[in-house]
Amino acid sequence: MYGCEKILYNNTQSTLFGEKTTEQEYLGLVSKQYTFSEAISVLDEVDWDFKDFATQYLTHRFHSYPARFIPQIPLTFIKLFTDEGDTVLDPFCGCGTTIVESFLNNRNSIGNDFNPLATLISKVKTTLVDETEFRYLNRKLSVMKRYLDLDYKRVEDRAEHLPNRKISKIFNKVIISKLEAIRETLLEVKEEGHDDLYDLGRTALSSTIWALVENGNGVNVDDLFLRKVKSMRERLNETAKVVKNIPDVKTINGDSRKLEVETDSIDLIVTSPPYVNALDYYRAHMYNMLWLGMDFDLFRKHEIGGHSHFIANRFRLLSEYLGDMLRSMMEMNRVLTKDKICVIVVGNSSLEYELIESHRFFAEMAGRIGFKPIKTIHRNIDKTKKYTSADVGKIDDEYILVMQKTEDAEVTADDDNFISEIVTEQMTDFSEQIKKVQGTSIRGRMPTKERLLKNIDRISDAIETIPQDIKIKV
Ligand SMILES: C[S@@+](CC[C@H](N)C(=O)[O-])C[C@H]1O[C@@H](n2cnc3c(N)ncnc32)[C@H](O)[C@@H]1O
Known part of the structure; x- marks a missing residue:
């Protein structure tokens, strides 16, 4: 088992009387053979906080990357829901955590990201050199x-x-x-x-x-x-x-809303998309990309969750984000084989003092496009570890949404009318909630009541502009 030496080496919990360490117990649990329904129930036995687990072993340490997830998240799903030789996809692969775990466990993988730096790092982490x-x-x-x-x-x-x-x-x-x-x-x-x-x-x-x-x-x-x-x-x-038999790894510098991946070809998806209003990846990587001769303006234009626009009404960022994520999820549905699992890891965000629970929006979308939401797992992020860069702000927990593809979506990801319809429904529900209670995400300084009440009008205005805001920029 790879990483065993690493795990023992990093062991902080005593094994004096032959007790297993938490890491060994975890690996034992996820490495057994299970039926599909057993594997689903094993998800309830995993301690998802993975407190004190080694996360920077082997090539994971090659390059810092904001908002990466810990390797144990993709590892758990790879072990439980795929066999050697299967193909795993991460459509927002970032620095390649899912791809590295697939590689180490003899699964083929595809890593897609619009940031050319992300696909470069992912490729290098999974290319052995003589x-x-x-x-x-x-x-x-x-x-x-x-x-x-x-x-x-x-x-x-x-x-x-x-x-x-x-x-x-x-x-x-x-x-x-x-x-x-x-x-x-x-x-x-x-x-x-x-x-x-x-x-x-x-x-x-x-x-x-x-x-x-x-x-x-x-x-x-x-x-x-x-x-x-x-x-x-x-x-x-x-x-x-x-790694004894080197698996296939493909990295694609492309858009999650139009994946260059074959239909029905993937056995598992594990991914963490950008958050709304949380981090401009292009800003974080401007200098590196510039030095490497990469086009950060192109990336800036197409990156999901960026927030350097819609300054006058921040809720328009939410409808744009929901449209982008719906398209991406429809593409995930298209490329995944029927009955297979798709996992999306995402935290909450905040817009104008309102809490945005992205996982709830995604679970609701799932049912409309051929996915069955199976469970949502909540996990605490170890605050002593620095997963994020200073400008992400504090994100101390996240949600793991587990879905199964039960059928093909009836429409395609480029259907603007469908996207507009679903986003309008979601934004209207969101507006109803905000009418009942405003300021669900106040941290620190209290805004005035008038300011909070304005959110209701802002959301109504944002609903008006959905058909134009959800269009993919050309
Ligand atoms: C939360 S990060 C993923 C981190 C990854 N799980 C890891 O461990 O490194 C989200 C990624 O989405 C990428 N992204 C943003 N817009 C995209 C788009 N339109 N298509 C594909 N990737 C995009 C960003 O470049 C970023 O790498």
Whole structure:
């Protein structure tokens, strides 16, 4: 069993009298053979808080990523609801947690994300690289280290194109020059035909830039980059010992609302979509993407849950989000084989002091598009662990919505009239709730009563503009 050494190694609970650790007990529970209905009841026996469990083993640690979920969530469903050789999909794969767990457990997988950085990281985490390749890379990097040029020749042009001037101060001349030297070395690696190493190097570079943005000046760029590469090499080597028959992994840089995945081809979906009004992923990744030559404006335009628009009426973000998620769920229904399981993990959000319980909206949608909601599991997020970046705000619990595909949806995800109809019903129900009680999500400062009452009018206005707000931007 992979990770066993890791699990014992990380064990904080004594096993003096031969008692099993919580991690061993958990693995024992989910690794048995069950019928479908037994597997469903095992879900009630799992302690979903996974307190003190190791979550950063093997390649999971390659790159920080905001709002990732812990590996034990996809692992549980992979173990309980798939067999070796089956195919698992995550349409919002982020940094690839579901994909890595599928890989480690000999399941084929498809990871889709609109953020090209997300699919790059997911690919690198599941691509084993030969030791001879690493020896070649080391030679290239030692040459680079010797000649790390600081003549600032590329600095001016770079500095001009950095997005936010305040943060650009972190990127002083020395740092820019070093980052550029690393980038050029990686380009040589690509030109010399070592594509997997090029991707691995870009992931290490991106992770280095992330550390710079998070920690500011004082990071020794080239040392940090070289350390990252070294640690990635070690972790891939450890992974190679665990994965005997390498399963297929496909990463797609695409839109969850129009999946480039074959109909009825998937055996399990485990995913965590973006939240409404919680985090602009493009903002979090602007610098990394810029350095890697990725188009963050395109991503910004199509990312679900972004909130840099509809400033005058934030409830329009909710109808847009519900439309986007309904389309995505219809696509999940299309690609999933009948009777198989689809799992969506999502927390609550807040809009204008009103609580948005996304999982309830999703469960309600499910019944309209060929899914049967089976159960909703509530779990606490370990607050001592940093899953999210500062701008996500505090998210201390989340819901795991488990659904089964019982039939094909009668309409397709591009049917604007259907989307508009369902979102209008959902927004109207939401408006009825808000008429009864406002301010269900007040944290901290109290707004005035007038301000809260305005939410009722705002939601009515947002309902008027649903047909235009749910359209996919072109
Ligand atoms: C909560 S994160 C997923 C994190 C993932 N579970 C992990 O462990 O890393 C949501 C993801 O949705 C992606 N996303 C946003 N809009 C999208 C779209 N239209 N199509 C596909 N992915 C999208 C974001 O880039 C982000 O990676």
